[in-house]
Amino acid sequence: MGYIEPAPIKDKENPLESMMSRFDLAAQLLGIDEQMYYILKVPAKQVIVGLPITMDDGTIRVFEGYRVIHSNILGPAKGGIRLDMDVNLDEVRALAAWMTWKCAVVDIPYGGAKGGITCNPRAMSTGEIERLIRTYTIAMLDIFGPDRDIPAPDMGTGPREMAWLMDEYSKAKGMTVNAVVTGKPLVLGGSLGRTEATGRGVMVSALAAMEKLKINPYKATCAVQGFGNVGSHAASLLYERGVKVLAISDISGAYFNSNGIDIAEAIQYRDTNKGTLEGYKNAEKCSNEDLLGAKVDVLVPAAKEDVITMANVANIQARLIVEGANGPTSANADHVINEKGIMVVPDILANAGGVTVSYFEWVQNRLGYKWTLERVNRRSDRIMKEAFDKVYAASLQYKVPMRIAAYLVAIDKVSKTYKFRGGY
Ligand SMILES: NC(=O)C1=CN([C@@H]2O[C@H](COP(=O)(O)OP(=O)(O)OC[C@H]3O[C@@H](n4cnc5c(N)ncnc54)[C@H](OP(=O)(O)O)[C@@H]3O)[C@@H](O)[C@H]2O)C=CC1
Ligand SMILES: O=C(O)CCC(=O)C(=O)O
Structure with missing residues (x-):
């Protein structure tokens, strides 16, 4: 094909590089041919x-x-x-x-x-x-x-x-x-449940993974990095289901309490403190790096890309990582995580609750109709659980970590769609 490769990206922790290295591996496992490879890549x-x-x-x-x-x-x-x-x-x-x-x-x-x-x-x-x-x-x-x-x-x-x-x-x-955008205020045609949807999907995936690892949520501990839309709702929903959240953080730093943090109270603090956790008193202040290395069962990175890298992956003690953020783990760090036997529910699965409820919002806008919160949550929970099960089954079938299994499921579907549509 006549595609000219752009110059290679030097920085190994670049998110594009990380995405591509997982894509390459999954494409190879699926036996994607060269033409389809470039169609999917560019x-x-x-x-x-x-x-x-x-x-x-x-x-x-x-x-x-x-x-x-x-x-x-x-x-x-x-x-x-x-x-x-x-x-x-x-x-x-x-x-x-x-x-x-x-x-x-x-x-x-x-x-x-x-x-x-x-x-x-x-x-x-x-x-x-x-x-x-x-x-x-x-x-x-x-x-x-x-x-x-x-x-x-x-x-x-x-x-x-x-x-x-x-x-x-x-x-x-x-x-x-109104269907041109999702995540709108309710009065403009936003969907009930969209605000908390990504965090809710993180919670559903975390519970599904904990079941596989035989971790009892009522005895489990967790640390959540990022206390914005995704992180604060994930923390709150995990807390409601019995998980003790020992640490939370934002750009101002991390806040640790070995007895667990009252998440509703922390959210209220943030909301009345110009949106920041700065000065939060009911926990000991530490660094975001300390949070990532905290001795907890579940780690939820929910801030941004490339926070788990070769520089700190050795410190991770969690048994399970549920990626609320997109691309929080660099591809190089994947190898160490796999060697350590840590299970990862990858971003493209764990944080898909947001786009799922965005889809529901778009459907409602096009129908000129409104669903109840109960319907939104029931349907999104089902979609998230089914996706988890499909990816888990692929990870067993191909004997690969959940991340590569998720790419396999996705690339298989997209490449088959291209093949059936043809015309290229
Ligand atoms: N919103 C959504 O529906 C979805 C979001 N995502 C992904 O989730 C992640 C978070 O998004 P969202 O919650 O919407 O964003 P927000 O802007 O609502 O929140 C981001 C949070 O991360 C904190 N943060 C930013 N940088 C750092 C850092 N270097 N160290 C520690 N904390 C940091 C912010 O702190 P502070 O407030 O102090 O700046 C804030 O608490 C992103 O990767 C996004 O792509 C994925 C799927 C859907
Ligand atoms: O809700 C959406 O449409 C997309 C949300 C998003 O950007 C994401 O999932 O990373």
């Missing part, structure tokens, strides 16, 4: 835009925004939008591919995409963020669409940003198009 579309924004002080700053559609072969592309200083094209490419594999693992009719804007939302006013999201939406007008590419929240974004996106898109189209 993103369908990569867009970079400059976003000039008038800041509150009257100056104009130009931000860089990205949207990568990795694949739309299973259906419209789907994936969140991230606001973070580390956003770059390689990161967005990795995250977009993970969305393709994730949607295939949970068997929902979407391809994979991801977007992001390189910025520090914590240093920006509400008005500046709103202008940034609206300008980004206009720049992506021909990319987004309920049948093309449907954004959602990710790090640094939530219902507020999704509302602005929906409003700007709808104004440009001259009609209300």
Whole structure:
């Protein structure tokens, strides 16, 4: 094929490199031919835009925004939008591919995409963020669409940003198009259960894995890195099911209490403390590195990529890692984790509850109908459990860790879809 390989990425802990090394291994195990390999590897579309924004002080700053559609072969592309200083094209490419594999693992009719804007939302006013999201939406007008590419929240974004996106898109189209984005506020057509859906899926996967490892949740301990949307809901739901959460963290540091942390109280503290755990008194302060190495049964990294690397993997004491974040473990660290006999429920399975309920939101928007919370949770729990069982069975069949098994399930589905559709 006439594809020219880009220059190799030097940094071995780069998320794109990590994603590709797992993809390569799974593609090899499945016996994917060279043509299909490149079809699955090369993103369908990569867009970079400059976003000039008038800041509150009257100056104009130009931000860089990205949207990568990795694949739309299973259906419209789907994936969140991230606001973070580390956003770059390689990161967005990795995250977009993970969305393709994730949607295939949970068997929902979407391809994979991801977007992001390189910025520090914590240093920006509400008005500046709103202008940034609206300008980004206009720049992506021909990319987004309920049948093309449907954004959602990710790090640094939530219902507020999704509302602005929906409003700007709808104004440009001259009609209300609520199915263009998911994770919206309820009043704009958001789904019940979406806010906590990713954390809930983490909880469902964690309990399913604990059952396999014969860990009794009522006697289990856990540490959760990241106390944003995913981490705080995962911690809260695990706590409600009897798991003692010994440590939580955010960018300000980690907080450890050997008697367990009252998660509802910690959430209340964060919410009345400008969104940060800084100064949290009911636990001893330590570092995020200490949290990763804590003596617990279950470790939930739910902050960002590449936090478990060759630099610290030897310190991990947990028996089970459930990846709330996308790409928290570098590919090099995988080998050590496997040697240590630690079970990993990988990101593309463990955090798929969010996109699953996003799918439900889109379905409800298209039907002009609202489901009850009970229906949302019942259906998403079932999808998550079935996906877990399918991946677990593949890991036994192929004698591979759960991560590679998840890639096998996903790549098999996407490549078969391409083969049946043909035309390339
Ligand atoms: N939101 C969703 O539905 C989904 C999210 N994900 C993934 O989950 C992860 C978290 O996303 P989400 O919860 O939405 O993001 P949020 O922005 O809501 O929360 C991120 C959390 O991680 C903390 N954090 C950021 N950097 C670090 C760091 N270096 N060390 C420790 N903590 C850190 C933040 O702290 P602080 O607040 O102090 O900055 C915050 O508590 C991301 O990888 C995302 O891609 C995956 C599937 C769906
Ligand atoms: O809810 C969605 O559509 C996507 C969420 C997301 O970005 C992710 O799963 O990483």
